Amino acid sequence: MFWMVALLALDGRQYVYRVYAPREALPADLFWAAFHCHDESGGPRASDWFDSAQIWWMGDVEEPARN
Numbered sequence: 215m216f217w218m219v220a221l222l223a224l225d226g227r228q229y230v231y232r233v234y235a236p237r238e239a240l241p242a243d244l245f246w247a248a249f250h251c252h253d254e255s256g257g258p259r260a261s262d263w264f265d266s267a268q269i270w271w272m273g274d275v276e277e278p279a280r281n
Contacts, residue, residue, distance in 0.1 A: 215273030219248035222266045225258040237273060244269050 217233045231248040233239075245267050252260040261267075 215271075217244050218268075218270050218272055219244050220268040221245075221248055221252055221260040222263075223252075223258045223260045227258075229260065232272075237271065241269055 217235055217239065218230055219233050220228050220230045222228055229252055231251050233244050233247045233251075235244060235247070242264065245264055248267070249260055249262060
């Protein structure tokens with residue numbers, strides 16, 4: 215499915231980005247994809263400190279049953 219990447223910004227907020235990449239993607243590649251997306255958005259400068267990012271996979275979530 216996709217990855218979620220949360221980046222801290224200089225305004226004190228945390229910005230979360232959805233990154234479409236395979237399950238085998240490297241964390242550094244996911245980080246840079248989100249970082250560049252943030253830069254293009256015109257928002258406040260995001261931290262480029264890799265260790266401050268939170269990255270998690272969203273592909274194993276079960277969808278609720280439909281009636």
